[in-house]
Amino acid sequence: MKIATYNVNGVNGHLAVLLRWLTETTPDxxxxxxxxxxxxxxxxxxxxxxGYTAIWHGQKSWNGVAILSRIGKPEEVRRVLPGDPxxxxxxxxxxxxxxxxxxxxxxxxxxxxxxPKYDYKLGWFxxxxxxxxxxxxxxxxxxxxxxxNVIPTEKxxxxxxxxxxxxxxxxQTREAFELLKSQGWTDALRKLYPEETIYTFYDYFRNxxxxxxxxxxxxxxxxxxxxxxxxxxxxxxEVRGWEKTSDHCPVWITITD
Numbered sequence: 001m002k003i004a005t006y007n008v009n010g011v012n013g014h015l016a017v018l019l020r021w022l023t024e025t026t027p028d029x030x031x032x033x034x035x036x037x038x039x040x041x042x043x044x045x046x047x048x049x050x051g052y053t054a055i056w057h058g059q060k061s062w063n064g065v066a067i068l069s070r071i072g073k074p075e076e077v078r079r080v081l082p083g084d085p086x087x088x089x090x091x092x093x094x095x096x097x098x099x100x101x102x103x104x105x106x107x108x109x110x111x112x113x114x115x116p117k118y119d120y121k122l123g124w125f126x127x128x129x130x131x132x133x134x135x136x137x138x139x140x141x142x143x144x145x146x147x148x149n150v151i152p153t154e155k156x157x158x159x160x161x162x163x164x165x166x167x168x169x170x171x172q173t174r175e176a177f178e179l180l181k182s183q184g185w186t187d188a189l190r191k192l193y194p195e196e197t198i199y200t201f202y203d204y205f206r207n208x209x210x211x212x213x214x215x216x217x218x219x220x221x222x223x224x225x226x227x228x229x230x231x232x233x234x235x236x237x238e239v240r241g242w243e244k245t246s247d248h249c250p251v252w253i254t255i256t257d
Contacts, residue, residue: 001071001098001255002026005218007033007106007147007201007248011064015043017245022050025236027252028071029097031104032056033147034246035064035090042066055079059090065104065146069097077101083127091124098257100226101135105146110167118167121149125176129183132221136183141225144185147248148219150177152187155197156216168217185221188253192233201248202240209240218251229255 004027008014011032022030030052035042039058047054053073056066067074074095081092094103105128110121128144135142151169154160163169181187189198199214208214222230233253240249 001028001100001257002252003029003031003102003143003145003220003255004250004252005031005033005104005145005147005220006250007218007246009034009036009246009248011035011037011066012041012043014244014246015046017239017242019046019050020242021236021239021250022052022068025250025252026051026070028069029074029102030068031102031145032066032068033064033104033106035059035066036061037064055093055095057090057093063090063106065090065093065106067093067095067097067102067104071098074102081105081124081127082131084123087124099141101138101140101142103135103142103144103146105144105148107146107148107150109149110173113165113167113170118170121167122172122176125173125180129176129180132180132185133183136185136223140223141229142223143226143253144221145219147217148177149217150174150219151215151217152177152190152219156199158199158211158213158215163215168215181221184224186224186227186230188220188222188227188230189216189233189235189251191227191230192253198235199237199249200235200251204247218248220251220253222253226255231256
C-alpha cells in the first residue's frame with residue numbers, strides 16, 4: 001500500500017501536473033494540501049477519470065485539504081481539527097482507508113513571528129497534540145501526514161542560519177513537533193533514512209530547486225503498528241522540475257498490507 005502527500009499549491013492551477021504524477025506513480029492513497037479552491041470547484045471529475053475517489057474540504061483562495069484513494073472511497077471521520085469551533089480554516093480532514101486512519105493536515109505557516117499568525121500556529125499545534133493522543137490511544141493503525149510547516153532539525157534545511165527567525169524553524173515550533181512525536185509517533189522518512197539529506201520543498205525564487213536549496217517540511221508520522229509495516233519511502237523530486245508545478249514535491253511511503 002503506497003500512501004503519498006502532496007501540497008499542490010492550487011489543485012486547479014496545477015491539475016495537469018497532479019494528473020501526470022498520479023498516472024506515472026499510481027499511489028494507492030494521496031493526501032493533498034493547499035487546494036486553494038472552494039468546495040464546488042474541486043476537480044472531482046478529472047480525479048475520478050484518473051481512477052481515484054476523493055473527499056475534500058475546500059476554501060476559496062486559501063488552504064484546502066483532500067484525501068484521494070484508488071482502493072475504495074475514503075470513509076470520512078471528520079473534516080475539522082477538534083478544539084476550536086471558531087477556526088474556519090480548511091486545514092484538516094480524516095478518513096479510514098483500507099483499515100488505516102489517514103489524517104491529512106496543512107499546519108499553519110505562522111509567519112511573521114512573533115505575532116498573531118504564530119500564536120495561531122502554536123494553538124493549532126496544541127489542538128493537534130490533543131487529538132493525536134486520542135488517535136494513538138485508540139490502538140488503531142494511524143498515519144498523520146501532510147504539510148506540517150515544520151523544519152524539525154538542522155539536517156532538514158539547506159542553510160540553517162538563514163532560518164533561525166522563521167516560524168518554521170523557531171525553537172517552539174521544533175519543540176512542538178518533538179512533543180507530538182513523544183506520544184509514540186515515528187517520523188517515517190527519518191526512520192528509513194536517518195542520515196540522508198531529504199528536501200520536500202523548494203522555493204520558486206533564487207533557483208532553489210536547481211541549487212538543491214530545500215527544506216523538509218512534509219512529513220509522515222505513523223503509529224507503532226504502521227511503523228512495523230514500513231518498507232519504503234521517498235520524495236518524487238523530479239516533479240518539482242516539471243513545468244508549471246508546485247513548490248512542494250510529492251512524498252510517499254509504502255507499507256505492507
